[in-house]
Amino acid sequence: MNSRTWMVVSLLITCLVAAFALSQVYSVTKPKIEQQKADATRSALSQALPAAQTFKEVEQDSLWYGLDAAGAKVGIVVRSGARGYGGPVPVLIALDLTGRISGIKVEDLKETPGLGLKAREDWFARQFLGLDSTVSLKKEAGTIDAISGATITSRAAASGVAQTIRKYSEHLKP
Amino acid sequence: MTSKKPSRLGFLVNPIVRENAVLILMIGLCPVLATSTSARDALGMSAAASFVLIFSNVVVALVRKFVQPTIRIPIFIIIISTFVTIIDYVLQAYQPSLYQVLGVFVPLIVVNCIILGRAEAFAYGHGVFDSFLDGLGNSLGFTLVLVVLGSLREFFAVGTVFGYVVTPAWYRSAPMLFMIFPPGAFLLIGILKALVAKFKLDKR
Numbered sequence: 525m526n527s528r529t530w531m532v533v534s535l536l537i538t539c540l541v542a543a544f545a546l547s548q549v550y551s552v553t554k555p556k557i558e559q560q561k562a563d564a565t566r567s568a569l570s571q572a573l574p575a576a577q578t579f580k581e582v583e584q585d586s587l588w589y590g591l592d593a594a595g596a597k598v599g600i601v602v603r604s605g606a607r608g609y610g611g612p613v614p615v616l617i618a619l620d621l622t623g624r625i626s627g628i629k630v631e632d633l634k635e636t637p638g639l640g641l642k643a644r645e646d647w648f649a650r651q652f653l654g655l656d657s658t659v660s661l662k663k664e665a666g667t668i669d670a671i672s673g674a675t676i677t678s679r680a681a682a683s684g685v686a687q688t689i690r691k692y693s694e695h696l697k698p
Numbered sequence: 699m700t701s702k703k704p705s706r707l708g709f710l711v712n713p714i715v716r717e718n719a720v721l722i723l724m725i726g727l728c729p730v731l732a733t734s735t736s737a738r739d740a741l742g743m744s745a746a747a748s749f750v751l752i753f754s755n756v757v758v759a760l761v762r763k764f765v766q767p768t769i770r771i772p773i774f775i776i777i778i779s780t781f782v783t784i785i786d787y788v789l790q791a792y793q794p795s796l797y798q799v800l801g802v803f804v805p806l807i808v809v810n811c812i813i814l815g816r817a818e819a820f821a822y823g824h825g826v827f828d829s830f831l832d833g834l835g836n837s838l839g840f841t842l843v844l845v846v847l848g849s850l851r852e853f854f855a856v857g858t859v860f861g862y863v864v865t866p867a868w869y870r871s872a873p874m875l876f877m878i879f880p881p882g883a884f885l886l887i888g889i890l891k892a893l894v895a896k897f898k899l900d901k902r
Binding site for chain 2: 527530531534535538539542545546549550553556557560561564634636639673
């Protein structure tokens with residue numbers, strides 16, 4: 525085999541071996557990865573809406589109906605993702621049937637550590653409980669204390685929550 | 699310390715401090731600055747990069763006789779990216795919380811200059827065992843800098859190290875927050891580099 529042919533063949537062999545190895549690793553880890561994702565969503569959902577026994581996914585990754593043991597709707601869970609400082613600020617919001625926030629969980633956040641990342645702390649999320657789609661920051665005549673030094677993140681969380689509630693309000697009917 | 703003739707021990711020990719890729723050669727700075735915001739993230743990043751570095755070194759050394767110089771770079775990149783994809787899947791499957799923290803920096807290990815640099819400068823011309831030692835040594839050197847930097851930044855900016863509280867409450871209420879931002883990273887890597895020069899750690 526001359527060197528030019530070998531150049532092509534050796535590259536081909538490398539690619540084939542790499543592709544085979546990756547397909548093996550992929551098939552082993554794929555069920556695990558899906559399991560992890562389902563577990564994470566599932567535990568986030570039940571944290572946000574503890575009253576529900578089961579969850580029915582209505583819109584993929586953004587709207588779930590929470591059902592009690594008898595199958596009656598006790599609330600809905602929606603996910604908002606308004607733009608923050610370092611990407612979307614994903615928030616899971618649980619609403620009871622009157623449209624008030626009964627549970628809230630800030631999910632994997634990519635904000636600045638020490639500032640925007642504080643939105644994950646409990647005191648920030650707790651301020652939202654019991655509010656409805658009129659939620660906004662104190663600066664904007666609302667009731668939410670912004671995180672000091674992280675107004676953009678706080679505003680993204682508050683306005684994202686308000687918008688999302690309005691968007692899904694028709695799903696609140698029992 | 700005089701080692702004119704390269705010894706096996708030298709392959710392992712030299713890259714840790716005297717030929718440290720980050721502090722002496724100043725390569726691989728990008729992931730070091732980006733993922734050293736806390737000691738735990740730094741350690742996770744080091745572990746992922748070390749896995750890729752050691753295995754790519756070993757595999758490059760294994761196949762080097764069959765790789766023509768003209769196409770060595772594409773082949774190295776395929777080998778490296780294969781291991782990066784493997785560690786990416788494995789982290790997602792078994793360490794999802796660490797994967798979330800490291801995020802985009804796991805796929806970016808592909809372009810970590812240290813890994814391609816060692817494949818090119820060392821593994822392509824040395825045996826499998828020597829390349830393994832070189833990969834291990836460089837991994838330890840990378841880990842050392844990353845964890846030191848991560849601990850310092852976490853210490854100054856948050857007042858903790860590896861999540862443990864090590865500063866009084868008055869400090870934690872008003873810490874040096876800028877240390878967690880890029881300027882803090884540049885400042886500290888500059889100080890580390892100055893210390894290396896001061897104590898002549900880079901002299902053979």
